[in-house]
Amino acid sequence: MNTANVTETAQKAKTVSIAPMMDWTDRHFRYFARLISPNVRLYTEMVTVGAILHGDRDRFLRFDKAEHPIALQLGGSDPANLAACAKIGEDYGYDEINLNCGCPSDRVQRGMIGACLMGEPALVAEGVAAMKNAVKTPVTVKCRIGIDEQDSEEFLNTFIESVKRAGCETIIIHARKAWLQGLSPKENRTKPPINYARAGKMKAAHPELNIIINGDIKTAQETASHLEIFDGVMIGREAYQNPFDLLTEIERVIFRNEVEMPREEIARAMIPYIKEQAEKYGTPAKSITRHIINLYQSVPGARLWRQALSTLPHKPGADETVIEAALEAYESARRKSAA
Numbered sequence: 107m108n109t110a111n112v113t114e115t116a117q118k119a120k121t122v123s124i125a126p127m128m129d130w131t132d133r134h135f136r137y138f139a140r141l142i143s144p145n146v147r148l149y150t151e152m153v154t155v156g157a158i159l160h161g162d163r164d165r166f167l168r169f170d171k172a173e174h175p176i177a178l179q180l181g182g183s184d185p186a187n188l189a190a191c192a193k194i195g196e197d198y199g200y201d202e203i204n205l206n207c208g209c210p211s212d213r214v215q216r217g218m219i220g221a222c223l224m225g226e227p228a229l230v231a232e233g234v235a236a237m238k239n240a241v242k243t244p245v246t247v248k249c250r251i252g253i254d255e256q257d258s259e260e261f262l263n264t265f266i267e268s269v270k271r272a273g274c275e276t277i278i279i280h281a282r283k284a285w286l287q288g289l290s291p292k293e294n295r296t297k298p299p300i301n302y303a304r305a306g307k308m309k310a311a312h313p314e315l316n317i318i319i320n321g322d323i324k325t326a327q328e329t330a331s332h333l334e335i336f337d338g339v340m341i342g343r344e345a346y347q348n349p350f351d352l353l354t355e356i357e358r359v360i361f362r363n364e365v366e367m368p369r370e371e372i373a374r375a376m377i378p379y380i381k382e383q384a385e386k387y388g389t390p391a392k393s394i395t396r397h398i399i400n401l402y403q404s405v406p407g408a409r410l411w412r413q414a415l416s417t418l419p420h421k422p423g424a425d426e427t428v429i430e431a432a433l434e435a436y437e438s439a440r441r442k443s444a445a
């Protein structure tokens with residue numbers, strides 16, 4: 107292997123992303139996460155094709171250029187609609203278009219969206235092919251390792267073969283199966299056991315594919331060990347619930363980036379953003395501050411920070427000044443605990 111290949115392999119092996127999460131990874135959280143981590147790939151919440159084609163498109167799709175690299179996750183199954191939305195996403199400047207084949211909620215199943223699509227590999231392949239035809243941007247798929255009783259290596263392999271033949275080169279595997287009936291989406295993220303080995307077998311069977319592993323990954327060390335097998339790691343809940351510790355560790359350990367912006371600087375960098383969003387779109391401060399409550403975790407004063415941000419932004423007329431007020435509350439608690 108020549109040096110160019112080694113570098114390319116090393117680069118390729120270092121994709122780390124924050125998972126698409128409804129209600130959590132909106133553009134405000136993503137802007138905040140990007141301040142902590144310049145290198146992770148970000149995903150939107152799932153946006154349905156119906157919302158894009160018939161809803162307030164700009165509200166669902168606009169994002170800040172600081173968010174790059176950013177992937178748009180689509181929910182849908184009709185190939186023509188998926189192709190139209192992929193093109194719209196590309197025109198908005200998204201770096202990747204991802205198809206959700208992993209969400210198990212009843213609501214989305216009725217619209218033939220999400221994990222139920224794993225039982226329809228031919229339809230998914232048609233959708234992927236239509237999207238690939240419509241855009242130059244990479245088209246990727248996020249799936250589970252199985253659904254309901256269809257929980258074998260063969261089942262997953264058939265699905266993967268099918269999307270691969272349609273031209274998909276990157277598949278994100280949430281390494282637990284989904285129960286489509288009887289479990290809530292929340293239970294579907296914990297109850298069925300995690301099975302990284304099955305995803306590993308898919309990587310071994312399809313070495314030319316980028317296989318990104320997802321599910322229960324919580325530290326940079328775990329990320330590093332998964333990167334020895336997989337082409338990337340996607341992290342969901344931990345990135346939202348513990349963003350600063352996790353993402354700074356990922357930057358240091360995985361991306362060898364020692365430049366760390368302190369928590370206070372990150373908080374203050376949100377001030378002009380909150381002001382701008384209010385001026386441009388009338389966004390209330392609380393829609394943004396709710397995502398940065400977890401900035402302080404497990405440090406003296408963290409409770410006061412969280413308390414301030416859980417109350418002040420909800421008062422009438424609250425604006426970006428709530429950040430300085432929350433920082434003051436945190437600082438005074440920190441000084442007291444140090445005294």
Ligand SMILES: Cc1cc2nc3c(=O)[nH]c(=O)nc-3n(C[C@H](O)[C@H](O)[C@H](O)COP(=O)(O)O)c2cc1C
Pocket residue numbers: 125126127128129130151152179206207208209248280295320321322323340341342343344
């Ligand atoms: C609040 C929440 C919302 C989610 N919404 C989506 C979604 O819109 N699309 C999707 O593919 N997965 C969604 N997921 C699943 C995550 O992307 C991820 O696959 C799952 O949480 C497992 O990763 P983790 O164990 O690192 O959290 C959601 C998860 C959470 C916690």
